[in-house]
Structures are given as structure tokens and as C-alpha cells.
Amino acid sequence: MNECLFIHLHSILKGVMARKIDNDKLVRIKKATMKTIVDRGIEKTTIAMIAKNANVSGGYLYRLYSGKQALIDELYFDKVVSINNELEILINSNPTSVTAIVTAFIKNRINYAVNKPEASKFYYQLLHNNNFKVDKSLKERNLLLIENLKSIGQKSGEIGKNINILQIHFHLFIYVVDYINFKKVNNFGIETINNNDVIYLTENILNILKKDN
Amino acid sequence: MNECLFIHLHSILKGVMARKIDNDKLVRIKKATMKTIVDRGIEKTTIAMIAKNANVSGGYLYRLYSGKQALIDELYFDKVVSINNELEILINSNPTSVTAIVTAFIKNRINYAVNKPEASKFYYQLLHNNNFKVDKSLKERNLLLIENLKSIGQKSGEIGKNINILQIHFHLFIYVVDYINFKKVNNFGIETINNNDVIYLTENILNILKKDN
DNA sequence: AATGTATGAATAAACATTCATTCATTAATA
DNA sequence: TATTAATGAATGAATGTTTATTCATACATT
Structure with missing residues (x-):
């Protein structure tokens, strides 16, 4: 018993690992989840x-995630957080x-759609799915960022x-x-999204936000 | 065999029905399908x-539809067709x-969202679900209508x-x-969609379509 | 009685999740 | 250095649940 405990602590302290974790696995699982959902x-x-x-073996997923819902949730929430981080940086x-x-x-949204089409389509699907809603704190953070943007725009007249x-x-x-997803999906599979769309979308949005109704 | 055929034809010609069809059933099934999908x-x-x-009993659904996918498909396609019919009438x-x-x-879209919230939300969900795509002929009809609209607008300068x-x-x-769905869902459950939104959306769209890029 | 309507228990397939087992790696020992 | 013991990573067959679909039966109407 004591000896056993000793060995155990010892191995923890020494950082003993029975098998090197295949770090690629987590990445592969994330990519496969997005790809499968986008495809099917x-x-x-x-x-x-x-x-x-x-x-990866079926059971292995349960080592990293508590289940299917949690797996998809995490991928989606990660994406929502990173978009908000991005907006925060741009505002600052x-x-x-x-x-x-x-x-x-x-510009970032379009680059993302072009460079990571799988991840981008995955995000688009979940954005419109009622079963995957972001939690309250994330929503509130987003509202705060939009408030910032609004006060900048009202000072500048934009x-x-x-x-x-x-x-x-x-x-x-x-x-x-x-709009980005629509254009990519509908143009007979040809990816026509480009820098003109940046100008087009920006102008449309700024006109809408400028106009007093 | 002959007799059997005779009886069958006879019953068709005479309109014999062993039990009155509960006509309400089909309506109930359609409503329940939309409600369940919207809720869950x-x-x-x-x-x-x-x-x-x-x-209705579980098995009865299979008398009216070949399966789950067909049931949802039909409800969705019906809606897509009726929106296109509507646009055609408006163009004419x-x-x-x-x-x-x-x-x-x-105006029609907003009335629909307000008066038939369940059907409207159902349509919204399927609009963004890759597993339910309208068929080619329906797409083509829609494109023709849009072509008409475009030529009207280019003659008038709109x-x-x-x-x-x-x-x-x-x-x-x-x-x-x-936009309609977003406003309905996000305003803390209060249905704020109203006639101001008709003006707002119309102006936004017409400005976008007018602008030469 | 004849016949189509409607039921819901039964069926079989699909699925998420679990867990006993195997495997790869390292530390300890000789 | 070679061998062994210990450990956690990884597997995938087994499990139990959920689900769509079927079908033998009961029911209502003429």
C-alpha cells in the first residue's frame, strides 16, 4: 500500500506517461466533426x-468530450468566442x-470562408440551428462590443x-x-467570393446603419 | 379476380367509404410536424x-406520407411553391x-410571421438546412421570376x-x-415586428438593388 | 357483410455510450 | 544493456436505448 502510493506519486512527479499522446488526434477529431457535419x-x-x-476509435471520443452534443457545442462556442475576440481587437x-x-x-469573414471552407460552413450551419445556442455571458459580451461600435459610429456620424x-x-x-455562404453555395460550386464582395458588403451595411429611419 | 376488380371499381364509382376520413387529421399532422420541429x-x-x-396513431402517418423525410419535404416544398406563386402574382x-x-x-412575409408563427419558423429552419433542398425545376422557376423582376427594375431605373x-x-x-426571424427571436420573446419593419426592409433592399457597384 | 380507416404493439435497424481488454511507453531493476 | 513491472492511451465489441417503419387486428360506415 505505502509502496504502491510511493510509486504512484513518484511516477506523477516524474511526469511518467505510459504512451505519448497523439496530439494530432484532437485536431483530427475537430476537423472530422466539422467535415462530417458539413457533408451530411x-x-x-x-x-x-x-x-x-x-x-480514431469510437470510444476514444469520450475521453476528450462527454458526448456528441458537448463535442459540437465546444467547436461552435470556440468559433463564436474567436469572432468576438476579433471584433474586440478591431474596435480597440x-x-x-x-x-x-x-x-x-x-475581410476577415471572407478570408475565413475561402481559406477554411469546412470550418466556415460548419459555423454557418450552427448559426441557424436552434439546438445550439450560445450562453448568456457570451451574448452579453457581444452586446457590449456592439454598444462600443455604436457609440463610435454615433460620434463620427457613421x-x-x-x-x-x-x-x-x-x-x-x-x-x-x-451572404458569403449563399454566394459560395449557389454559384454552381465556383468560389466567386473575392475582394469586390468586401466593398459590396461594407457599403451595404454602412448605408443601412447610416440611414435614420 | 374479376369479381374483386368489379367490386373495387364499383366502390370507387359509388364513392363508398368504409369510414369517413377525418379530414382534420391531415391538417393536424401538418401543424404538429411544424410545431414539433420548431419546438425541438x-x-x-x-x-x-x-x-x-x-x-393520431404512429402508423397512420405512413398512410399519408411515405416516411419522415417525405413528410417534412412536402411541407417545405409547399411553402416554397406558395411563396413563388405569391411573387408571380405580385409581378403580374x-x-x-x-x-x-x-x-x-x-408585407406578406411579416404578416405570415405574425399570423402563422409556427409555419414561419418552420420555413426559416428548413431554409438553412442542407438536408432539405428544393428541386431543380423549382429553382429554375424562381430564377425566371427574379429575371422578370430584374427587367422591370432596369426599365424603371429601380x-x-x-x-x-x-x-x-x-x-x-x-x-x-x-431579419424577421432574428427580430422575433431576439427581442426577449416580445413580438416587435410591425409595419415599420416593412418600410425599413423595403428601403434597405431597394437601396442595395439601386446602387451600381 | 363488405370494405376501407385507423390503431398501436412488434420489429428491425441505427445509434450513443460504456468498458473489458490490448498496446505502447517509461522507470526500475539486475 | 536487457528485462520486467507499472501505467495510462486507445480500441472496438457489447450494451441498452431510441427510432422509423410495418402489419395483424379492430373499428366504423354503407
Whole structure:
């Protein structure tokens, strides 16, 4: 007993690991989850399929995630957080110009859609799925960022007096993502999203936000 | 064999029915399907739940539909067809004004969202689900309608030269639906969609379509 | 009595999740 | 250095649940 305990503590302190963790595995699982959901839809995606696409045994997923819902949740929430982080950085580095912030934000969305099509489509699907909602604190953080943006715009005259938070949120976070996805999916599979779309979307949004209704 | 055939034809000709069909059933099933999907999401919706909500036996659904997918498909396609019918009527009755068509179209979408919230939310969910795509002929019909709208707008000067079909489609069929749903869902459950939104959305869309990029 | 409507228990397939087992790696020992 | 013991990583067959679908039966109407 004592000896056993000793050996155990010893091995912990020494950092003993019976087998090197294949660090790639987590990445493979994340990619496979997104790819499978994009290819087949959430309803038809099974743990077995994800595991197969990730070259991992079925049971192994449960070592890293408590279940299917948790796995998808985490991937989605990560993405939502990182988009908000991004917006925060853009606001802090352009404290007087909504145009600059929106332009950069849209540019990032388009780059993301082009460079990480799987992740981008995955995010788009979950954005419109009622079973995956972000939690309250995340929503509140987002509202605060939009408030910041609004006050910048009202000082500079880029945002009209009667524009409200939800209108800004909708056009920045939903309109843009939907438009990009729509254009990619519908143009006969040819990826036509490009820098012209940055200008197009930015102008549309700024006009909408400027206008007093 | 002959006799059997005779009896069958006879019963058809005479309109013999062993039991009066409960005509309400089909309506109940349709409503229950939409409600269940809106409440729980497509993934978590089962035939058993739909049947229970419709006060119908589980097996009875298979008398009217070949299966779950066919049931949902049909409800969705019906809606897509009726929206296109509606647009066609609006185009025919306003052959020179895009503004009139778009205003009426948006008014209808908002009325629909307010008066048939369940059906409206159901449509919204399927609009963004990859597993439910409308077939080619329906897509083509829609494109033709949009072409009509475009040529009206280019004669009247309401639609810019460089605007393409997909841009018109996106703003009329996706932007509007998404905005209405977003406003309904996010305003803390209070239904704030009203006639001001008709003006707001119409102005936004017409500005976007007018602008030459 | 004849016949189509409607039921819901039974069936079989699909699925998420678990867990006994195997495997790879390292530390300790000789 | 070679061997062994210990440990946690990883597996995948087994489990139990959920689900869509079927079908033998009961029911209502003419």
C-alpha cells in the first residue's frame, strides 16, 4: 500500500506517461466533426462516422468530450468566442472609424470562408440551428462590443440616431455570414467570393446603419 | 379476380367509404410536424412525437406520407411553391414598379410571421438546412421570376445595371426572412415586428438593388 | 357483410455510450 | 544493456436505448 502510493506519486512527479499522446488526434477529431457535419448535416452525423473520418476509435471520443452534443457545442462556442475576440481587437485598434472596423471584419469573414471552407460552413450551419445556442455571458459580451461600435459610429456620424443594437448585430453577424455562404453555395460550386464582395458588403451595411429611419 | 376488380371499381364509382376520413387529421399532422420541429429542432423530432401532438396513431402517418423525410419535404416544398406563386402574382399585378412588388412581398412575409408563427419558423429552419433542398425545376422557376423582376427594375431605373440575379434572390428571399426571424427571436420573446419593419426592409433592399457597384 | 380507416404493439435497424481488454511507453531493476 | 513491472492511451465489441417503419387486428360506415 505505502509502496504502491510511493510509486504512484513518484511516477506523477516524474511526469511518467505510459504512451505519448497523439496530439494530432484532437485536431483530427475537430476537423472530422466539422467535415462530417458539413457533408451530411447534423441529423445524419453519427459518432461512428466522425471517429472513422478522424481515424480514431469510437470510444476514444469520450475521453476528450462527454458526448456528441458537448463535442459540437465546444467547436461552435470556440468559433463564436474567436469572432468576438476579433471584433474586440478591431474596435480597440480603430477607435474612431466604424468603416475601418466593418471593412476589416468583413475581410476577415471572407478570408475565413475561402481559406477554411469546412470550418466556415460548419459555423454557418450552427448559426441557424436552434439546438445550439450560445450562453448568456457570451451574448452579453457581444452586446457590449456592439454598444462600443455604436457609440463610435454615433460620434463620427457613421451610425444614425435611431439605429439599435439588434440591427447592428444582425447586419454584422448574420447578414455577412449568410451572404458569403449563399454566394459560395449557389454559384454552381465556383468560389466567386473575392475582394469586390468586401466593398459590396461594407457599403451595404454602412448605408443601412447610416440611414435614420 | 374479376369479381374483386368489379367490386373495387364499383366502390370507387359509388364513392363508398368504409369510414369517413377525418379530414382534420391531415391538417393536424401538418401543424404538429411544424410545431414539433420548431419546438425541438429537426434532429430531436421523432415520428412518435409528431403523431402524439397530432392525436393520431404512429402508423397512420405512413398512410399519408411515405416516411419522415417525405413528410417534412412536402411541407417545405409547399411553402416554397406558395411563396413563388405569391411573387408571380405580385409581378403580374405590378408590371412596372419593383418598389410596389417588394413592399407587398415584405408585407406578406411579416404578416405570415405574425399570423402563422409556427409555419414561419418552420420555413426559416428548413431554409438553412442542407438536408432539405428544393428541386431543380423549382429553382429554375424562381430564377425566371427574379429575371422578370430584374427587367422591370432596369426599365424603371429601380435596379442598377450590374446587379445580378443572385443578389436579388438573396436579399428578397433570405435577407428578409432572416431579419424577421432574428427580430422575433431576439427581442426577449416580445413580438416587435410591425409595419415599420416593412418600410425599413423595403428601403434597405431597394437601396442595395439601386446602387451600381 | 363488405370494405376501407385507423390503431398501436412488434420489429428491425441505427445509434450513443460504456468498458473489458490490448498496446505502447517509461522507470526500475539486475 | 536487457528485462520486467507499472501505467495510462486507445480500441472496438457489447450494451441498452431510441427510432422509423410495418402489419395483424379492430373499428366504423354503407
